Amino acid sequence: MNKEKWEKETKKVIEDFIFTWKSVDSLYVFISNLHYIKESYVETFYNIVNDTDKIYILDYLADMKNIEDLKYFMAFDKAPMFRNTKIFDDTSKAVNQLVNNTNMHVVIDSHILKALKLWLFDVYFLGIDYYLNEYNNFDGELDDIKKQVELYNSNLFKSVELAEIISRNISDKLKDYVYKLQRRAEELQDDILEIKSYGVSRDDYVSLQVDEDVLEVISYEIDLSNIIEEEEPDDFYF
Amino acid sequence: MEISIEKLNEFIDTITNYIKDVNKNILGTSYWLEKDYIDKLIEDLFD
Numbered sequence: 001m002n003k004e005k006w007e008k009e010t011k012k013v014i015e016d017f018i019f020t021w022k023s024v025d026s027l028y029v030f031i032s033n034l035h036y037i038k039e040s041y042v043e044t045f046y047n048i049v050n051d052t053d054k055i056y057i058l059d060y061l062a063d064m065k066n067i068e069d070l071k072y073f074m075a076f077d078k079a080p081m082f083r084n085t086k087i088f089d090d091t092s093k094a095v096n097q098l099v100n101n102t103n104m105h106v107v108i109d110s111h112i113l114k115a116l117k118l119w120l121f122d123v124y125f126l127g128i129d130y131y132l133n134e135y136n137n138f139d140g141e142l143d144d145i146k147k148q149v150e151l152y153n154s155n156l157f158k159s160v161e162l163a164e165i166i167s168r169n170i171s172d173k174l175k176d177y178v179y180k181l182q183r184r185a186e187e188l189q190d191d192i193l194e195i196k197s198y199g200v201s202r203d204d205y206v207s208l209q210v211d212e213d214v215l216e217v218i219s220y221e222i223d224l225s226n227i228i229e230e231e232e233p234d235d236f237y238f
Numbered sequence: 239m240e241i242s243i244e245k246l247n248e249f250i251d252t253i254t255n256y257i258k259d260v261n262k263n264i265l266g267t268s269y270w271l272e273k274d275y276i277d278k279l280i281e282d283l284f285d
Contacts, residue, residue, distance in 0.1 A: 153240045171280050178253050182269045185257045
């Protein structure tokens with residue numbers, strides 16, 4: 001793949017992410033695409049720096065699987081263990097720092113970081129709604145309640161006692177269901193508040209949402225013109 | 239006496255919409271509904 005096509009594909013991945021970040025799934029789509037971006041970044045860094053130990057964060061981003069990873073990621077630039085980490089506005093500056101600074105261990109493109117933080121803020125507002133819409137059946141418990149109701153309504157056994165037993169059963173299951181809904185919402189809320197505490201604010205979100213240049217900033221400032229010369233990624237797929 | 243699936247769905251919607259509303263107004267509101275209120279909603283299903 002030539003450089004122009006690579007850049008075009010990379011921009012497309014990020015644009016797609018910006019426009020489709022409406023659900024929890026969009027993160028996984030983005031991360032899986034990021035994996036391919038990473039492959040090319042790593043290829044580039046290998047060529048210039050020739051030191052694989054310095055590319056931790058790119059590997060880490062591509063390996064994120066769940067919300068615990070995300071929480072850890074959101075805190076990484078504040079943790080003492082990452083005091084040698086720097087976030088750069090553009091990739092060419094980052095590479096220059098890697099080449100010239102032997103104490104530098106981790107590097108990340110600030111716009112990818114910003115995109116991830118934006119996604120997390122989206123979760124902050126939409127996560128619980130999404131969960132309630134998609135996963136409110138609790139492994140079939142809601143279906144089971146509906147079956148019990150159908151049984152109760154059919155009154156097959158013409159028995160008052162049996163009807164009372166079934167109605168009590170339905171009541172108990174409904175109470176248990178409501179408890180689980182509330183408990184799960186509270187757990188999600190704790191996760192989201194913890195993420196929020198890592199520095200994502202509503203003001204950031206609003207200002208970025210209304211800024212029409214954001215997409216261009218995120219897409220076009222991944223400028224590889226000073227990095228890729230003649231080397232091209234061999235196995236880069238979308 | 240019957241419980242219509244429609245009424246059951248209304249019950250589920252009432253609970254989930256309450257939780258969604260709490261999510262939108264995140265500060266200082268509890269997800270936990272009063273037990274008496276839930277009991278009354280369930281009781282109404284059987285009316």
